[in-house]
Amino acid sequence: MTRETAPEQTGPTLRQKIVLAAAELLEEAGLEAVSTRAVAARAGVPTPSIFRIFGDKDGLLEEVAEHGFGRYLAAKAELLTGDDPVRVLREVWDLHIRFGVEHPAYYTLVYGQVRPGHMPQAGRRAVADLRGALVRVAAAGRLRMSVDLATEVMHSAGVGTILALTALPEDARDLRTADTVREMVVDTLTLPPPPDGAAAPGITVASSATTLAAALGRDGTSALTPGELTLLTEWLDRLADPTTTAG
Amino acid sequence: MTRETAPEQTGPTLRQKIVLAAAELLEEAGLEAVSTRAVAARAGVPTPSIFRIFGDKDGLLEEVAEHGFGRYLAAKAELLTGDDPVRVLREVWDLHIRFGVEHPAYYTLVYGQVRPGHMPQAGRRAVADLRGALVRVAAAGRLRMSVDLATEVMHSAGVGTILALTALPEDARDLRTADTVREMVVDTLTLPPPPDGAAAPGITVASSATTLAAALGRDGTSALTPGELTLLTEWLDRLADPTTTAG
DNA sequence: GTTGATCCGGTATCGACGGTATCACCGATA
DNA sequence: TATCGGTGATACCGTCGATACCGGATCAAC
Numbered sequence: 001m002t003r004e005t006a007p008e009q010t011g012p013t014l015r016q017k018i019v020l021a022a023a024e025l026l027e028e029a030g031l032e033a034v035s036t037r038a039v040a041a042r043a044g045v046p047t048p049s050i051f052r053i054f055g056d057k058d059g060l061l062e063e064v065a066e067h068g069f070g071r072y073l074a075a076k077a078e079l080l081t082g083d084d085p086v087r088v089l090r091e092v093w094d095l096h097i098r099f100g101v102e103h104p105a106y107y108t109l110v111y112g113q114v115r116p117g118h119m120p121q122a123g124r125r126a127v128a129d130l131r132g133a134l135v136r137v138a139a140a141g142r143l144r145m146s147v148d149l150a151t152e153v154m155h156s157a158g159v160g161t162i163l164a165l166t167a168l169p170e171d172a173r174d175l176r177t178a179d180t181v182r183e184m185v186v187d188t189l190t191l192p193p194p195p196d197g198a199a200a201p202g203i204t205v206a207s208s209a210t211t212l213a214a215a216l217g218r219d220g221t222s223a224l225t226p227g228e229l230t231l232l233t234e235w236l237d238r239l240a241d242p243t244t245t246a247g
Numbered sequence: 248m249t250r251e252t253a254p255e256q257t258g259p260t261l262r263q264k265i266v267l268a269a270a271e272l273l274e275e276a277g278l279e280a281v282s283t284r285a286v287a288a289r290a291g292v293p294t295p296s297i298f299r300i301f302g303d304k305d306g307l308l309e310e311v312a313e314h315g316f317g318r319y320l321a322a323k324a325e326l327l328t329g330d331d332p333v334r335v336l337r338e339v340w341d342l343h344i345r346f347g348v349e350h351p352a353y354y355t356l357v358y359g360q361v362r363p364g365h366m367p368q369a370g371r372r373a374v375a376d377l378r379g380a381l382v383r384v385a386a387a388g389r390l391r392m393s394v395d396l397a398t399e400v401m402h403s404a405g406v407g408t409i410l411a412l413t414a415l416p417e418d419a420r421d422l423r424t425a426d427t428v429r430e431m432v433v434d435t436l437t438l439p440p441p442p443d444g445a446a447a448p449g450i451t452v453a454s455s456a457t458t459l460a461a462a463l464g465r466d467g468t469s470a471l472t473p474g475e476l477t478l479l480t481e482w483l484d485r486l487a488d489p490t491t492t493a494g
Numbered sequence: 495g496t497t498g499a500t501c502c503g504g505t506a507t508c509g510a511c512g513g514t515a516t517c518a519c520c521g522a523t524a
Numbered sequence: 525t526a527t528c529g530g531t532g533a534t535a536c537c538g539t540c541g542a543t544a545c546c547g548g549a550t551c552a553a554c
Contacts, residue, residue, distance in 0.1 A: 014531080030362075036512060046533055051513060104363050111410070112361030115277075116351050119414045145427070152411065152424040153431065160407015163358070164399065167366045177399040180392070184400070184435040188427075241423060261502080283541060293503055298542060 015053055015063070018043045022064045026105045031113075034061070061109065062120055068106030069122040072099045076129050085136040086190050090182060092133050093158065096126075097178045100162030108166060111159050127155055134189070138214035142191045146210060146240040150189045157185050210240045262300055262310070265290045269311045273352050278360075281308075308356065309367055315353030316369040319346045323376050332383040333437050337429060339380050340405065343373075344425045347409030355413060358406050374402055381436070389438045397436045404432050459483060 012020070021043035025034045036057055040047040054060040076095055082088040100107040110123045119127075131151045137143045143150055161181050165173050213236040216229070224232060259267070268290035272281045283304055287294040301307040323342055329335040347354040357370045366374075378398045384390045390397055408428050412420050463480070471479065 035510080037510080046531085047512095048514075048533085049531075052531085057512065108361045108363070111414075112359070114355045114359030114410050114414055116355070116413050117416050123414075149421070149423060149427060152421060153427050156407040156411040156424060156428060157404050158407065159411055160403040160405065163361050163410065164403040164406055166363050167358075167361055167370075169364050174396070174399060176396060177403060180396060180400050180435075181403060184431055187435070188431040241427075282539080284539080293505085294541090295504085295543075296502070299502080304541065 014045065014049065018045060018050060018053065018060065019063050019067050022060055023067050026064060026068075026109065027103075030105060031109060034064075036060075062122075065106065065110050065120045065122040068103060069110065069126065072103075073122070073125060073129065076126070080129065080133055080136070085133065085140050086142055086186065086193075088133055089137060089154075089186060089190070092130065093154075093178075093182045093185070096158050097162060097175075097182075101165065101173075101175075104166045107162060112163055112166070127151065130155055130158075135214055135217070137190060138210045139218060141210075142193065143210045143214075144189055144191055146237050147214065148237075149241050154185050154189060157181050210236070212236060213240065261292065261296065265292060265297060265300065265307065266310050266314050269307055270314050273311060273315075273356065274350075277352060278356060281311075283307075309369075312353065312357050312367045312369040315350060316357065316373065319350075320369070320372060320376065323373070327376070327380055327383070332380065332387050333389055333433065333440075335380055336384060336401075336433060336437070339377065340401075340425075340429045340432070343405050344409060344422075344429075348412065348420075348422075351413045354409060359410055359413070374398065377402055377405075384437060389440065391436055391438055401432050401436060404428050 018039060022034055022039045025038055025042060036047055036050050039060070040050055050057075050060060054063065072095070076092060079088055079091050079095060082091065110120050110126075131147060134143060134147050134150045134154070137150075138147050145153075158181075161178050165175075165177065213233065216233070216236075221229070265286060269281055269286045272285055272289060283294055283297050286307070287297055297304075297307055301310065319342070323339060326335055326338050326342060329338065357367050357373075378394060381390060381394050381397045381401070384397075385394050392400075405428075408425050412422075412424065463476070463483075468476070
């Protein structure tokens with residue numbers, strides 16, 4: 001497989017060497033062991049190289065987070081191709097929980113160092129993927145509320161479940177919590193499948209508004225002006241989330 | 248109010264002066280502004296005093312967290328005296344959300360700096376109070392699951408909701424998320440009230456045994472073997488009918 | 495009144511941290 | 525051959541958490 005005489009013998013980039021060294025330190029000894037000096041020593045490069053490449057330490061940690069989330073986000077993207085969107089939702093939840101429990105260092109790096117108004121790129125990508133899964137639920141007419149609200153609710157519950165689990169002593173963690181919260185979330189966000197090809201009594205104002213919004217987002221329309229579309233979208237959001245009342 | 252000639256003119260303790268200085272710095276400029284030097288300068292004490300009193304910086308932050316959680320925990324304790332435990336549950340949730348949104352510095356200090364297996368004292372006290380509220384729900388016969396599991400579920404959802412909200416840019420925060428999650432949690436954890444005052448004079452061993460037997464007969468379970476289930480049913484019958492005594 | 499223990503103010507200092515400045519070198523490009 | 529961007533290497537800056545050490549103030553016990 002490896003050609004000794006290959007003309008392209010460059011090997012890992014300097015970036016990659018540094019990110020990998022930082023990732024190893026993070027996994028082996030936790031976040032507080034990741035100092036710029038320790039990373040540089042492990043990567044075999046002088047300390048200033050880190051700042052030349054990543055700007056500052058936060059820039060390095062951003063890329064370390066991307067590195068750690070890579071396999072997780074790829075697996076999640078693969079799940080999204082499933083055909084039953086509610087089933088996919090459960091699989092996304094379980095994948096999320098498993099990743100958080102098995103890689104607490106990466107997870108707490110992204111979601112466990114909360115500063116007001118800030119979230120790493122990897123975290124935003126994960127939320128965007130979750131939103132994609134919920135758009136598909138909405139398109140199937142099985143979402144009870146707006147996609148945005150559902151995304152926030154499911155993301156909040158997922159992050160909280162893992163962080164609360166991680167903060168517990170290792171011998172006190174009860175994985176049933178994750179299962180209970182998953183069913184709670186799925187039951188709250190989704191509608192039961194229509195009983196058959198027939199009339200589908202699960203249709204409500206909220207669910208049909210959500211379905212229409214998803215369809216408009218997916219296919220667009222030329223029947224309305226942009227201004228009309230903006231207003232309609234706002235109305236659909238209000239119809240989708242019944243807790244909102246007209247002012 | 249202040250008596251000039253008061254014999255007890257001690258004023259605030261050294262501890263209190265330092266904790267207060269650190270708390271002010273935390274609220275005004277965030278966690279990263281709380282350095283031991285800055286705290287010492289603001290409190291008007293030499294730096295080593297901090298370490299003499301609190302051991303290390305974490306010891307100081309522990310007491311700062313206690314200070315910041317003080318009013319919140321006191322208000323929560325007052326709520327717990329309410330008579331409708333499910334209503335109390337909602338009030339506890341709202342109080343929790345309000346505290347997290349209004350005091351993100353204290354909240355993220357306690358719940359937003361996740362290290363595996365670690366939680367500040369103030370956080371553990373808050374969880375214990377939540378558990379107390381759920382014990383009262385269970386005592387009223389309106390809890391669907393064990394107190395421990397319910398505590399974990401509600402705590403996870405609450406922490407996740409506030410942390411996810413805090414991590415959002417300030418203009419993108421949607422407080423409806425908290426309301427949706429609250430109703431989701433309450434619906435999942437609690438049972439509806441008994442249909443009328445007539446049928447529910449009070450929860451007793453007999454009545455709850457009857458309730459459980461009825462539920463088992465209606466829904467079945469896969470948590471017990473058929474043999475275990477047979478034995479349990481017999482015990483429930485004995486508990487439900489006090490005229491029968493054990494041989 | 496003297497002694498001793500304890501607490502507190504004050505200074506200096508330590509090692510490690512994030513980050514920067516500066517220079518030499520080396521390979522590609524023109 | 526001259527130039528220029530990327531890299532290695534060293535020294536350095538200010539700040540951090542934490543400690544050592546000294547001197548003075550207080551208070552109880554003898």
